[in-house]
Amino acid sequence: MSVAKRFGLAGRLAVVLLLSECLFVALFGATAWSFSRRQLLQAFDAALRSEATAIGSMVEWEETAGQLQMEYSEELRARFSRHHAADLFWVAEEATGRVVQSSGKVGPLPDWAQAATDRATYGTLLHAGRSYRGILLRTQVDDEGARGKGPFRLRVFFATRSEELDRRLARATTFLLGAALVLMLASGLLGILLTLRALSPLSRLCAEIAAVGAGRFARRLATGDVPADLAAVASAVNELLARIQAAFERERRFSADAAHELRTPVCTLKSVIQSALMVHAGPADHEAVLRDLLEDVGRLERLCESLLLIAAGEGTQRNETQEACEWIAAARAAVDELRPLAEEAGCTLEFRPPVAAPAGIAVGTDDLTTRRIVSNLVENAIRHGAAGRPGLAGGRGRVEVGLAASAETWTLCVADDGPGVRAEDEAHLFERFFRVDPARTRCTGGSGLGLAICGSLAASFGGRMSYERGASGGSRFIWTARAVAGAPHEAEGRGGV
Amino acid sequence: MRILIVEDEERLARSIRAAMQTLPSFVADLSHDGEDGLHMALNNAYDAIILDLMLPKTDGLEVLRRLRQEGRATPVLILTARSAKEDIIRGLDFGSDDYLGKPFDMGELIARIKSLIRRSHMRPDPVLRVGDLEIDTRSHIVRRGGRGVPLRAIEYRLLEYLAFRAGAVVPKSEILEHLYDYNWERFSNVIEHHVSVIRSKMEATGGRRIIHTLRGQGYMLDARGSAE
Numbered sequence: 001m002s003v004a005k006r007f008g009l010a011g012r013l014a015v016v017l018l019l020s021e022c023l024f025v026a027l028f029g030a031t032a033w034s035f036s037r038r039q040l041l042q043a044f045d046a047a048l049r050s051e052a053t054a055i056g057s058m059v060e061w062e063e064t065a066g067q068l069q070m071e072y073s074e075e076l077r078a079r080f081s082r083h084h085a086a087d088l089f090w091v092a093e094e095a096t097g098r099v100v101q102s103s104g105k106v107g108p109l110p111d112w113a114q115a116a117t118d119r120a121t122y123g124t125l126l127h128a129g130r131s132y133r134g135i136l137l138r139t140q141v142d143d144e145g146a147r148g149k150g151p152f153r154l155r156v157f158f159a160t161r162s163e164e165l166d167r168r169l170a171r172a173t174t175f176l177l178g179a180a181l182v183l184m185l186a187s188g189l190l191g192i193l194l195t196l197r198a199l200s201p202l203s204r205l206c207a208e209i210a211a212v213g214a215g216r217f218a219r220r221l222a223t224g225d226v227p228a229d230l231a232a233v234a235s236a237v238n239e240l241l242a243r244i245q246a247a248f249e250r251e252r253r254f255s256a257d258a259a260h261e262l263r264t265p266v267c268t269l270k271s272v273i274q275s276a277l278m279v280h281a282g283p284a285d286h287e288a289v290l291r292d293l294l295e296d297v298g299r300l301e302r303l304c305e306s307l308l309l310i311a312a313g314e315g316t317q318r319n320e321t322q323e324a325c326e327w328i329a330a331a332r333a334a335v336d337e338l339r340p341l342a343e344e345a346g347c348t349l350e351f352r353p354p355v356a357a358p359a360g361i362a363v364g365t366d367d368l369t370t371r372r373i374v375s376n377l378v379e380n381a382i383r384h385g386a387a388g389r390p391g392l393a394g395g396r397g398r399v400e401v402g403l404a405a406s407a408e409t410w411t412l413c414v415a416d417d418g419p420g421v422r423a424e425d426e427a428h429l430f431e432r433f434f435r436v437d438p439a440r441t442r443c444t445g446g447s448g449l450g451l452a453i454c455g456s457l458a459a460s461f462g463g464r465m466s467y468e469r470g471a472s473g474g475s476r477f478i479w480t481a482r483a484v485a486g487a488p489h490e491a492e493g494r495g496g497v
Numbered sequence: 498m499r500i501l502i503v504e505d506e507e508r509l510a511r512s513i514r515a516a517m518q519t520l521p522s523f524v525a526d527l528s529h530d531g532e533d534g535l536h537m538a539l540n541n542a543y544d545a546i547i548l549d550l551m552l553p554k555t556d557g558l559e560v561l562r563r564l565r566q567e568g569r570a571t572p573v574l575i576l577t578a579r580s581a582k583e584d585i586i587r588g589l590d591f592g593s594d595d596y597l598g599k600p601f602d603m604g605e606l607i608a609r610i611k612s613l614i615r616r617s618h619m620r621p622d623p624v625l626r627v628g629d630l631e632i633d634t635r636s637h638i639v640r641r642g643g644r645g646v647p648l649r650a651i652e653y654r655l656l657e658y659l660a661f662r663a664g665a666v667v668p669k670s671e672i673l674e675h676l677y678d679y680n681w682e683r684f685s686n687v688i689e690h691h692v693s694v695i696r697s698k699m700e701a702t703g704g705r706r707i708i709h710t711l712r713g714q715g716y717m718l719d720a721r722g723s724a725e
Contacts, residue, residue, distance in 0.1 A: 263578040267600035268509040274603035275512035278519045292508055 010199045017191040022184050029180035036172045044165050045122050048135040052158040055089050056139040059100055059154055068093055068141060068152055070101040087160045088127060094153035113157055125159060131166060134159025201230055209237060217245035257433045258307050269296045306449040313456035321362035321484050328353050328403060330367050331412060334374035335401050345382050347397035354403045363410050364461040364482030373457060376450045377477045381416040410481050417474035429467050430455035498544040498614055499675045500525040503534035505552050516603045521637050521650035522657055524678040531555025538564055542674040543571050545610050550577035558591050565592035572613035618661040625660040628720025630707055632660050641704045652695050659718040668715035692716060
């Protein structure tokens with residue numbers, strides 16, 4: 001079977017065609033051979049029968065001898081002597097077995113000639129080194145001559161040389177065999193050629209697809225002059241190419257954006273170091289410079305972490321789940337960690353767990369991811385929402401973390417009463433490196449990746465992130481996670497991201 | 498020479514200033530957003546401006562546009578991480594004089610600033626020659642009649658500025674503006690003091706007076722006659 005695999009579609013079709021043609025030609029040849037053989041034999045056997053009948057009809061009851069005797073007529077004798085010198089015949093009385101007449105030494109009759117049936121039997125025998133074909137016939141002597149003593153049943157055996165017949169048969173066999181072989185060859189070749197020809201659009205398509213090398217995904221296959229069922233394949237491939245191209249484009253943009261983001265802290269590092277080298281300051285200043293550099297390295301480190309998180313989340317499907325009450329606990333812990341920051345920014349931070357946490361439900365996430373997403377969202381809310389609204393009582397912003405359950409999902413919503421997000425920015429919120437203020441203020445220190453990371457993590461667990469404008473104009477960031485009935489599903493030996 | 502650095506990344510801005518101020522030619526002011534930067538550029542005399550494009554409050558290109566609209570010819574070097582061809586072309590088209598991408602080499606930045614300043618004063622030779630006075634702006638070595646003249650940083654800076662403006666009368670106020678950064682309290686006597694120190698150093702070896710005082714007008718560096 002593996003040999004067949006190597007041959008490919010055209011090869012397989014050609015082999016099938018070849019085999020079936022050989023089979024048909026063989027069948028036809030066999031039928032033709034069998035038919036012509038039968039025809040030849042029939043003619044021969046008819047002649048044998050008529051001879052045997054003739055011989056049998058020459059036997060009559062001879063009153064004077066008181067037994068059956070064969071009478072040669074002159075013609076018969078002449079005929080036997082002229083053409084059938086080597087023919088054999090043998091006539092015997094059925095009842096007694098007495099041989100009435102025979103053509104000389106016949107020898108023991110072959111088995112088929114000793115069969116006891118009434119029908120004529122035909123067969124071959126070897127006599128004096130030559131091949132004969134003969135007939136055994138049972139016949140009766142005419143009642144007329146026997147005058148009441150009969151009927152006498154006779155066994156007539158007649159055989160004649162079959163060399164001519166054999167030659168004819170051999171010729172027919174050879175001819176048919178030869179013709180069959182030639183036919184098989186010719187039709188096989190023709191079949192292969194036609195198959196290859198018919199499949200050439202396929203191989204052209206293959207060649208075109210192979211030509212779409214890496215980096216050339218802008219190409220599309222032509223679907224115009226291609227047969228209908230291949231056109232479906234071609235357009236499916238085109239769609240695939242479009243998807244690949246889009247993915248490559250996303251990756252290229254991501255690499256470009258990432259490199260761009262990395263440039264800025266690298267530039268600062270370089271300048272600080274070069275400047276320090278030029279200034280030739282004393283050891284005390286060196287320490288200050290080194291601390292400065294450490295801060296920049298820290299920024300680079302955090303940026304790299306974020307980039308790696310995004311890259312790891314892209315396109316993976318994760319099936320782990322976390323039990324609902326553990327999920328709530330992890331979210332609560334993440335919120336509590338940020339209370340000092342909220343205090344510093346002057347806003348209140350509220351955590352609202354769901355009223356009833358049904359048992360036996362697991363959420364599509366894991367502990368680390370839950371903490372990450374919640375931290376990210378709450379930190380954003382504190383930083384951007386802490387401005388609160390002018391004129392708000394007490395001037396303190398409010399950040400609220402609410403959890404809710406529905407049939408198939410659990411949602412976690414982080415709401416603030418800050419200025420909200422502008423309508424034109426809403427669509428881009430979860431894009432990588434997107435910042436509402438493109439001039440990236442140092443004090444917020446964001447890299448524009450936080451929301452993108454949340455979105456990517458949520459999606460990899462089968463959930464999603466979304467944004468809503470709050471009733472009073474603030475922001476609501478919503479994490480919708482899958483809810484699964486049953487026990488939590490742990491990762492199988494997978495290292496955490 | 499007085500430089501303005503408009504860059505919102507504070508540590509980067511400080512490191513550029515520190516590097517530039519290791520050379521006696523330069524003093525530098527810092528600004529961390531576009532609005533403040535534009536204000537400073539319009540209200541002070543700078544010999545060159547280093548401008549980042551991604552600035553809070555007012556975008557760098559907008560600062561540049563308004564600066565040129567006000568008719569200021571101060572040389573501007575744009576410093577930014579955005580170095581795609583379209584960004585470079587836009588930056589130059591908006592009126593900047595040079596463009597350096599981040600991350601950059603500090604030595605290259607300084608050399609380009611010096612080149613911009615030379616061009617703006619139309620003194621292309623990095624060695625300023627006035628009579629037998631030679632000021633090498635690369636090594637900061639001053640020679641009078643072939644003999645080295647040792648100068649302190651502030652003295653060099655003053656002499657270099659006068660040399661760039663050689664043959665013209667430079668008011669004291671202008672010298673003050675170009676010699677000190679924003680934080681320095683301006684006492685005009687300090688200029689007279691420095692000029693006399695420079696004179697004494699240069700004339701100690703018997704050179705003719707080259708820095709001339711024009712009463713009520715200012716100072717002039719000239720190798721021709723004496724006007725005092």
